Amino acid sequence: MTRILRIDSSAQAEGSITRTMLDRIEARVGQADLRRDLGEDALPQIDRCWVAASRAPEAERTADHRAALALSDALIAEIEAADLLLIGVPIYNFGVPGALKIWVDLICRPGVTFRYDVxxxxxxxxxxxxxxxxxxxxxxxxSEADFATAYMRHVLAFVGITDTTVVATDRHMARGDDAPREARMQIAALAA
Ligand SMILES: Cc1cc2nc3c(=O)[nH]c(=O)nc-3n(C[C@H](O)[C@H](O)[C@H](O)COP(=O)(O)O)c2cc1C
Known part of the structure; x- marks a missing residue:
């Protein structure tokens, strides 16, 4: 059975297009086993202690270091437990919402979700x-002005998730009903 993690990041509760899209995607591919609503429950930004903790060898971590990494560990465990991630990505000022960027900062961990070699x-x-x-x-x-989609694809690939599908309600303010219609067709084409 496919285990699904759903992550919302729209600041809007009512009338959110990405939330509606994720509801439809769930109806198509299966209900999420776990949900994170970053628009509702904001995550704390990484800070000085977090960066030091993430770089410290495990055996040398202080109690403060371990406390700083606890949420990051939990978010990474949520991904590790999932086979499929459903992520709502509203474009805010040509990039991703700050709430989603904080999640990205918390899940990109050297030695845990990525490593460098030659x-x-x-x-x-x-x-x-x-x-x-x-x-x-x-x-x-x-398009070139969309830094959100390419960024999310890149970050996911960076941590090893290279199989990413994009469903878009594109330029809905300009295109009216055509935009959600197209998204519904893309969702219908997803593997059930
Ligand atoms: C703070 C903010 C910034 C936005 N910036 C952009 C933008 O740069 N480009 C764009 O096409 N739409 C922009 N929008 C419109 C949203 O992308 C659009 O309303 C989208 O449907 C938001 O997702 P949601 O409906 O799930 O909240 C912005 C909306 C907000 C609230």
Missing amino acids: AGPEGLLRGKSAILAVASGGTEVG
Whole structure:
């Protein structure tokens, strides 16, 4: 059975297009086993202690270091327990919402989710796939001005999740009903 982790990041509760898309994607691919609502429950930003802790060898970590990494450990464990990630990505100011960027900062951990050797970076989260539900008001998804979709694809690949599908409600402020119609067709084409 596919274990699914759903991550919402829209600041909107009512009328959120990415939330509606993720609901539809769940109806298609299966209900999420675990949900993280970053728009509802904001995560704390990484800080000085967190960075020091993430770089310290495990045996040398202080109690403060371990406390600083506890949430990051929990978020990574949520990904490790999942086969499929469903991530809502509203485009905010051409990038991802700050709430989602904080999640990214917390799950990119040297020696845990990625490592570097002479050959370059190696992602350590293997055998997983992701579906991004992207929504934009006026920025064309996949265009040069869309730093959100390429960024999320890149970050996921960096930690080892290279199988990523994008479903988009693209430029809905400009395109009206065509945008959600297209997204519904993309969702219907996802493997059930
Ligand atoms: C703070 C903020 C910034 C936004 N910036 C952009 C943007 O740069 N480009 C764009 O196309 N739409 C932008 N939008 C519109 C959203 O991408 C669009 O409304 C989308 O549907 C948001 O996702 P949601 O409906 O799940 O909340 C912005 C919306 C907000 C609230």
